[in-house]
């Protein structure tokens with residue numbers, strides 16, 4: 174079994190939804206709704222799969238935040254609705270179906286076919 178087929182778990186992430194305007198946020202907004210300012214205690218929170226579509230991916234050629242360059246960084250539209258910005262594996266490009274896996278207590282988006290939930 175090579176690395177590409179090693180079972181790895183799809184991460185679950187916490188999302189908030191504002192009942193006033195439907196604003197979605199991952200990670201969940203802890204300071205209140207970023208759109209209308211609704212109180213944090215009024216927001217609905219739920220846990221969703223970190224799974225979706227890479228809409229835009231860039232290669233960063235400068236080391237930032239402990240990540241060695243070059244690395245891939247993308248905007249991922251989760252199936253649950255919200256957009257997240259996160260590290261991506263080198264195989265990810267715009268239009269790729271992706272799932273998030275844990276990497277050093279953070280999240281890395283990998284191509285969907287490479288992640289087999291055990």
Ligand SMILES: [Zn+2]
Pocket residue numbers: 191192193194195196206207208209210211
């Ligand atoms: Zn709101």
